[in-house]
Amino acid sequence: MPTAERPKILVVDDREDTLFAMESALAPLGYPMDRANTGDDALKAVLRGGIALVLLDVLMPDVSGFEVAHYMARLEQTQDIPIMMITGAGQDPALAVRAFELGVADYVVKPVEPWVMRTKVRYLYETSARLRALRERLRTYENDENRPTASPEFAGSSLIRPA
Numbered sequence: 208m209p210t211a212e213r214p215k216i217l218v219v220d221d222r223e224d225t226l227f228a229m230e231s232a233l234a235p236l237g238y239p240m241d242r243a244n245t246g247d248d249a250l251k252a253v254l255r256g257g258i259a260l261v262l263l264d265v266l267m268p269d270v271s272g273f274e275v276a277h278y279m280a281r282l283e284q285t286q287d288i289p290i291m292m293i294t295g296a297g298q299d300p301a302l303a304v305r306a307f308e309l310g311v312a313d314y315v316v317k318p319v320e321p322w323v324m325r326t327k328v329r330y331l332y333e334t335s336a337r338l339r340a341l342r343e344r345l346r347t348y349e350n351d352e353n354r355p356t357a358s359p360e361f362a363g364s365s366l367i368r369p370a
Contacts, residue, residue: 214259214339215239216332219249219275220293221267225317229262229293232321238332246270250278253285259335260328263311265294265302276309286310287338289331293317 216238218229226242233240241258243249247270252258261279265272272292279285289312296302298316306314312331315324 213239214257214335215241216328217241217243217249217252217258217261219243219246219261219267219272220264221245222264225264225295229324232319232324233328236325236329236332238328246272246275249275253279253288254282256284258288259339260332261288261290262328263290263292265292265306266296273305273309276306276311280310287335289313289335291315291327291331293319 216233218226218233218240219242220226220229221244223244226244230240230242238259241252243252246267249261249263250270253261261275263272263275272294276290276292279288279290290310291313292306292311293315294302295317303314313327315327
């Protein structure tokens with residue numbers, strides 16, 4: 208699949224140096240990337256579509272990473288995009304619990320070793336791609352007018368025999 212057609216990884220952080228570091232760490236993977244400096248810009252990017260994975264800073268001044276994750280979870284268009292939340296707030300179990308309650312795929316504390324970041328991102332990106340492919344196959348199947356349908360005598364019947 209050409210790079211132009213591949214969904215992007217959205218890297219979200221309010222610090223330019225952190226964005227640069229994450230993009231540099233992920234560059235060897237060869238996935239297309241986009242960036243956002245605010246939670247509001249992140250929401251706009253995911254709503255435009257074409258995003259496979261979001262790397263999301265937890266603490267941002269305008270719209271927090273938690274608010275972005277909460278909003279994405281509520282919308283059908285964005286609820287299946289995996290989110291990796293990344294924080295520089297240190298080991299805080301309460302923040303981690305809150306993130307996982309929002310349905311994030313992973314929660315990482317900075318600093319992150321580049322190879323660990325690449326491994327996690329590769330897994331989430333490829334899993335997201337497989338899910339998209341399965342959904343597309345299902346949509347194609349559901350729209351196929353020539354697919355076999357249940358015959359009237361079996362419609363509504365159970366395959367389990369009563370004892």
